[in-house]
């Protein structure tokens with residue numbers, strides 16, 4: 001048996017990212033406008049980077065609190081009180097090495113091998129891949145799609161619940177569809193979870209990117225202390241910190257030690273100097289978040305209007321997150337199309353094949369980018385579409 005074949009099945013079967021093939025194809029193309037990744041185009045602002053650099057230079061380079069420094073957990077508690085009207089104790093917070101790691105820790109906390117977790121689909125693929133790596137079984141509950149709009153039928157989730165179901169993974173606002181749960185949707189999901197004794201892993205990382213004003217509806221608006229909900233979150237998107245790899249979990253205080261143990265055996269905590277940057281992000285970052293959301297809102301309008309005016313794309317502006325997820329009339333192989341669009345239009349899109357069931361025929365564009373780039377990308381796409 002060779003080295004590769006003697007690896008664990010789970011490791012061998014973990015998929016490569018469906019976006020990477022397109023990125024590798026177009027990475028070096030001069031003048032390409034990359035809309036394929038889920039991040040904005042601005043580096044982390046100075047008011048966040050400086051305190052981290054200062055802490056690093058001041059020797060804050062030792063092992064630190066596994067669940068996060070108390071100042072940062074306090075700031076997170078204040079942030080949740082301000083934005084969700086919920087006063088949570090410090091023991092409800094665990095700092096993690098990214099939103100992705102928050103997801104992995106949440107999975108490890110609630111899923112035993114063979115357990116099923118229902119997630120909505122189309123979906124950002126990392127959740128189901130991480131679940132499989134932990135021995136769990138992802139079950140896709142497809143959203144409905146009509147006239148460019150996605151919606152949830154809670155009965156679809158209900159129909160997929162079996163004795164093996166342990167949890168529901170709910171990403172709202174959604175990457176890639178932009179679908180954003182209403183309070184009625186969240187109530188229906190929470191009722192199901194309560195009825196069947198399921199955990200909810202709530203991925204509300206895009207909650208601030210909500211275009212009807214304020215933030216998106218949250219399970220925090222509904223939940224009682226005894227509910228089984230783990231909120232996974234990240235500094236990546238709100239504060240332009242995707243490369244930092246820092247996030248957090250909100251959990252019932254009774255289980256926080258279990259989460260901390262998981263941190264211990266993965267990374268043993270986030271570097272203290274990085275936590276100082278994250279602290280500055282929360283304490284001084286409100287203007288930055290608001291500016292990002294305003295920028296995304298303008299880009300969303302511009303990009304979606306340009307697509308619609310081709311008459312070959314039916315799409316509604318997404319309610320939340322910062323992606324357009326659209327189908328181009330006549331295109332069925334989106335992986336080949338994404339490569340062709342790199343070559344002929346100089347725009348980098350993510351193929352829908354990367355986003356699980358129901359997304360195969362779509363393309364995803366991240367529009368959190370300077371407006372002149374979005375305008376140029378939209379023009380190039382429109383002329384590509386008209387040439388088909």
Ligand SMILES: Cc1ncc(COP(=O)(O)O)c(C=O)c1O
Nearest residue numbers: 038098099100124175234236247
């Ligand atoms: C829905 C969703 N959840 C979680 C994450 C994880 O973010 P990060 O690992 O950068 O903190 C992402 C990143 O794209 C995402 O789209």
